[in-house]
Amino acid sequence: MNLSIKSNINDDCGDSIKGCGSNRTILKCGEISQALFFNGAGIGTTLPAATITLDTSKLCNSCIMLEFSSNIIGTLFQGTLNFQLYRSCNDQLPIPIGPQYYFTQSVPAYFANMFSFFVCDCDLCSNDCCTYSIVVSAGGSAPIIGNAGIFAARLAAIITDDPEHDDECYPCNQLCQKGNKAILKCGTPGGVISITPDTLADTTFTASTLSLNTSSLCNPCMKLEFASTIAYSSPTTIDSTVVSFQVFKLCSNQLNPIPVGPQLVFSVPFTTAIIPPVAPGFSGTSTFSFFVCDCDICHDECCTYSVVATTATADASVTINNVNFSAIAADHDCRCC
Incomplete structure (x- = not known):
């Protein structure tokens, strides 16, 4: 499975932050992308739809809410599309995060609608640099009929930390950070x-x-x-x-x-x-x-x-x-x- 996708994302973690002991909130948005499924795509055909890279090295006990949004446009489309969020940290193999989400069109039709969901990930080490990817696959029991485009696909992340609480992953007393405003x-x-x-x-x-x-x-x-x-x-x-x-x-x-x-x-x-x-x-x-x-x-x-x-x-x-x-x-x- 290929999770690579071209993306230019501004680094929000590269600067030195002074001051200790305050909660911090980071808001980051990935680049807009798209994925296209064409008539006859077989079951299991996979395409990357969106990606975002996050560095939590300056956070303690971080918890992340990742939200995905897309505009699905179908041309006489009939079939099922499965959406799964994956996480890959520090060159590790990608692992699924959260459940799989489904979009189904039962009758060949022209249509346009939004498809969005969010997933939380609070099970990661604070020194991780992770890439999150949305992968879309053709599901159901038959190949896709017609065409479907997943346009304006984007991931956004809100990250919070808890510097008052140490973890075994990366001791908070080694971090120096300043609380920010939201x-x-x-x-x-x-x-x-x-x-x-x-x-x-x-x-x-x-x-x-x-x-x-x-x-x-x-x-x-x-x-x-x-x-x-x-x-x-x-x-x-x-x-x-x-x-x-x-x-x-x-x-x-x-x-x-x-x-x-x-x-x-x-x-x-x-x-x-x-x-x-x-x-x-x-x-x-x-x-x-x-x-x-x-x-x-x-x-x-x-x-x-x-x-x-x-x-x-x-x-x-x-x-x-x-x-x-x-x-x-x-x-x-x-x-x-």
Whole structure:
């Protein structure tokens, strides 16, 4: 099994940190990647989807929460995809961390939706440098039909330590570290969004906003999380609605908002495999959640972040509700404090 994947990740552990005895929180985001499965891929076909490298050598009794997010887009896809997180430390062979997660499409269909999960890893030595990888494999009982792309695939990690407690792995009294600051902020929902077949293409809706002042942080890195419930129903099996989601940022002295992270897509499932089309078509409820990272922030900025939903096509009815938008920001480098 090949777990190699090209990634350029900024090192958050290479600097000397002074001061002892305070808890520390590290927020780190891996690079965006993708994996593609094509028609006929056999059971057991594996592809790397995302990776992140973490150095816990300056932490004591560290505990890591790793979150994975991806946008799966299928073209007449039918099959099962298995997602597994692996850890490889100090040139060791990779070992699975946490359970396997599954994505299944039972009828060949065009669709787009988010697939995300998180896994905790608190069973590692504090002097480890570890690479975590998401590996996707074709599962089920038959080869894949159609094509599926796992786009905007990304791993993010939040690491905390407990310097008050020694472990046998790496004595804490040999470490010297300084506690850092972190901010957690929840946004304001923009209300229920209703999209009908009468909605024009390129109609925009603001799903949620939040404002965050990072002036108290040093070289901050931020993880923004969005969650919602999408209910949908289509008149026939060939009707669909496509909605894209984009995070925007507007900071002090800027005239226009700028996008943060990739554009992510939701599509009501539809298929051309059923002839003639059947009425009614697909209906259901789906959770649509994702995260993006913003580590390109001036430490004295006050910024407003917005999640904007834009229609591409609207032949089916879609309701977006139960919207939540939050941000966690943490010092990324304590040398300036």
